[in-house]
Amino acid sequence: MNNSPEKQLLTVSPSPHMHSARTTAFVMLDVIIALLPLLIWACYVFGMRALTVTVVSVASCVLFELLYTLLLHKPISVGDLSAVVTGILLAYNLPVNIPLWMPVLGSFFAIVIVKMLFGGIGKNLVNPALAGRAFLMASFAAAMTVPAGIPALAKLGLFENVSNTEILTGATPLASVLIRDQYAGTYRTVLDMFIGNEAGVIGEVSALLILMGFVYLLARKVITWHIPVAFLGTVALLTFLLPGSGFERFDLVYTLSHLCSGGLMLGAVFMATDYVTCPITSKGRLIFGAGCGILTVIIRYFAGTEGVSYAILAMNLLVYYIDKITVPRPYGISKKKTTEKKLKEGAK
Amino acid sequence: MVDFLYSIFVFSRGEVILAYTFKGGTHLNEHKNTSKCPVTPISAPELVYIPMSQHIGLHCTPNVKPQDKVYKGQMIGEIDKGLGCPVHASVSGTVREIRSVNNAMGTPVVIENDFEDKISPDIHPFEKTIGETTPEEIVEVVRKAGISGMGGATFPTYAKISSAIGKADKLIVNCAECEPYITANHRLLLEHPEKVIGGIKILLKAFKLRRGIIAIENNKMDAVRAISKLNFDPEMITVCVMKTKYPQGDERQIIYALTGKELPAGKLPADLGCVIFNAETCAAIYNAFVTGMPLVERIVTVDGDCVGRPSNLLCPIGTPFSDLIRFCDGNPESVKTLISGGPMMGFAQWDIDAPVVKGTSAVLAMSRAYERKGHIQQSSCIRCGKCVANCPMHLVPREIYRYALKGDLENCEKFYATSCVECGTCSYNCPARLELTQYIRTAKSKIIEEKRAAAAKKAAFEREQAAKRALNEEKDKDKNQEKEEKTSE
Structure with missing residues (x-):
């Protein structure tokens, strides 16, 4: 206890003096691991070109983020791997026969416009990958349309390509669910959709593998169950009780076709659960998931097209308000007191 | 008596247990390296530094002067009025100085140890049996023994007892020990469960209650068995197993887990009829009655990557941390971060010679390497x-x-x-x-x-x-x- 000057003083810091080893990069790595089986499946169904599209998309996402931080002298942030996740998710939303400059353009929109210009990781308002997809969809609808014949026709090599016009057009599984005349849902077709033996964009086809990724993310405590369960549950409930016009009520096959077709599974498990653009409280996440579900069904019924990505984008914009109304009641503070406080504030 | 239970089934080493728990919290990496290390008494060092403020409340005024002879257990600092605990000498010897050092712990009295361990003549066991004692007498004995909460909050125990008399209908003994590394309470329950039980009996008498609860996390099932082996009235003491989760040891979470009630903001547990004591505090109360010895030593877990042999030590209050580290084959020179208490809520010390006080449950000595590992860019x-x-x-x-x-x-x-x-x-x-x-x-x-x-x-x-x-x-x-x-x- 001498205060002699030569005595070495120790480092002091505020508690806690211990941290979990889970950093942002670790979390993102877990998401990447959960996403990888989908890529392998896509390579099997669509051919190796799926890999090319994904690599181009990831590389351009990382490159755009790196260039942005270098040019504007910001701290370099690509190490957190979030750009890699964005790249993979963007690629998973594209058809396999897309021209390769399109993922690059989509990456530019996703990373530079949607993410970095809003302040980088944690600050973007909407999911960058989904915004990138919506941008491409709005600009190049024809190239973004999924040709139904793809899995049957072409196992595309690494740099092989085939244009939409060369492929027989027909109804994708989702379209057949949406249009009464083409609907021929049986347990057999549902099983095909569930396993992923169908046409679709690169990452959305196999519901089974997506659900396995969901279980992995839950086990690793990366995401909570709230959003996917609320999202899928709402869609299931609505399609079971209130099917689209011309379909019969209480048709389980119809409900399952809705759940397994299109981007619903991919959106519910990997897109809607994006930390940055979903609410932070569990109650808020339930509301968010249910909202996504309702909007998806409305768009599917009345626009006759896939609505998952637009539903999520729309709900992304409401997150601020959902967070505001779902502040949890703290321990030891009675509900009465909090409402009184709110009333008082209102009076002010 | 346990009216509402927020409980779940947990699997623990092949058993399925119904465990109490709360909402929120997180399971930490436990690092309970010392759970197999018996408590080793260490001999007092040449100099002990006894701070005059080891509790919540006012500082004590020293009633000894330099060169005074003191006995072990002699009161050396007291409080006339207001909240606070008296402080006692933990060794016999000569007062060397009372220095006002600008230390986080307040002014320490420095005692030079004569290694004779002469015990103060004032110290004698409590004369009456438990049955005859009045609550007021219990409060007085606890006050004189200078006992303050030993879990780390160091609230004067006599004040807690006297404020809760008449209000308390549930006595809870906190043995959750949810902080990583610390195993002091765990070892105490394994080696001397009778002391804790004895302390509970005295407290039950003070509150005129029939039954007390020992709350313990399910990573200490061996301690649960050690308690249940003792011969005591099962009507009197209930052992409640809680899920291992941080911060289960916080009194608010214990109250919620065991009663289902939330402690309203700004209220004391006594307002809900609960009164909570740390297990080691109970043992100290027992000691104060049975031997008459005030609180002059406590169990400290010494761990961290600078310590060669992590241990549980029974050490006199006032022993510098550097002596503990040396005793455990550690090199004080290599220490970069020194934490008094657990890694989650403990305090980083700037002085390697900071003394053990009544609230020191652990001393963790970490090297620069540990710090580097933990340091990741925000x-x-x-x-x-x-x-x-x-x-x-x-x-x-x-x-x-x-x-x-x-x-x-x-x-x-x-x-x-x-x-x-x-x-x-x-x-x-x-x-x-x-x-x-x-x-x-x-x-x-x-x-x-x-x-x-x-x-x-x-x-x-x-x-x-x-x-x-x-x-x-x-x-x-x-x-x-x-x-x-x-x-x-």
Whole structure:
């Protein structure tokens, strides 16, 4: 206890003096691991070109983020791997026969416009990958349309390509669910959709593998169950009780076709659960998931097209308000007191 | 008696147990390296430093002078009025100096050990049997023994007992020990469960209660078995197993787990009829009655990567940390961070010679390598929601942190910054490594300070107004009198 000057003083810091080893990069790595089986499946169904599209998309996402931080002298942030996740998710939303400059353009929109210009990781308002997809969809609808014949026709090599016009057009599984005349849902077709033996964009086809990724993310405590369960549950409930016009009520096959077709599974498990653009409280996440579900069904019924990505984008914009109304009641503070406080504030 | 249970089934080493728990919290890496290390008494060093403030409340005034001879167990610092515990010499010897060192622990009395271990003649076992004691006598013995909460909060135990007498209908002994590394309570229950039980019996007598609860986490099932082997009335003591989760040892969470009630903000457990004691505090109460020896030694877990042989030591109060590290084959020179208490809520010390006090449950000596490993660049919040999901007080730490960064105290308060218990769970889990706890702590103390200042200002203003009014009234009176005098003229 001498205060002699030569005595070495120790480092002091505020508690806690211990941290979990889970950093942002670790979390993102877990998401990447959960996403990888989908890529392998896509390579099997669509051919190796799926890999090319994904690599181009990831590389351009990382490159755009790196260039942005270098040019504007910001701290370099690509190490957190979030750009890699964005790249993979963007690629998973594209058809396999897309021209390769399109993922690059989509990456530019996703990373530079949607993410970095809003302040980088944690600050973007909407999911960058989904915004990138919506941008491409709005600009190049024809190239973004999924040709139904793809899995049957072409196992595309690494740099092989085939244009939409060369492929027989027909109804994708989702379209057949949406249009009464083409609907021929049986347990057999549902099983095909569930396993992923169908046409679709690169990452959305196999519901089974997506659900396995969901279980992995839950086990690793990366995401909570709230959003996917609320999202899928709402869609299931609505399609079971209130099917689209011309379909019969209480048709389980119809409900399952809705759940397994299109981007619903991919959106519910990997897109809607994006930390940055979903609410932070569990109650808020339930509301968010249910909202996504309702909007998806409305768009599917009345626009006759896939609505998952637009539903999520729309709900992304409401997150601020959902967070505001779902502040949890703290321990030891009675509900009465909090409402009184709110009333008082209102009076002010 | 346990009326509502927030409990779940947990699997623990092949058994399925119904365990009590709470909402929120997180399971930490336990690092209980010392759970197999028996408590080893260490001999007192040549010099012990006994701080005069080892508890919440006022500082003690030393009643010894340099060169005085003191005995082990002799009172060397006392408090005349107000909240506080007396302080006793932990060795016999000569008072060398009473220095006012600007130390976090207050002024220490330095005693030179004569290694004779002469025990003060005042020390004798309590004369009466438990059946004949009155609650007042129990409070007095506990006060004289200088016992304060040994879990780390160091609230004077006699004050806790006397304020809860008549209110308490549930006695809970906290043996959760939810902080990583620490195993002091665990070893105490394994080796001397009878002391804890004895202490509980005395406390039950003080509160005139029939039954006490020992609350223990399910990573200490061997201790549960050690207790149940003892011969005691099962009607008197219930052992409640709780799920291993941080911060289960916080009294609010224990109350919730065992009673289902939430402790309202700003209230004491006694207001809910609960009174909670640390297991080692119970053992100290037992010692004070059976041997008469006041609180002069305690069990300290010594661990960390600078310590060669992690151990549990029974050491005299006032032993410098550097001696403990040397005793455990550690090199004090290599220590970079020294934590008194657990890694989640403990205090980093700047002085390697800081002494063991009544609230020191562990000493963790960490090297620079540990620090480097833990040091990762802060990044932005990615809104993962882990701080919200794991907050035992159900706050939104991220929002409070954001407002605290801006200095916006009003919004911090709106998000209940003052309810924070500073357990550190949010900072522990944050993948962006934000110092959430520290910012919330700062905001909380600022809010409390501002409120206090505002209250003081208001009181001063009112006093001034009252004085003015009184003055005016007097003037009026004078005028009236003058008028009256004039009219009478």
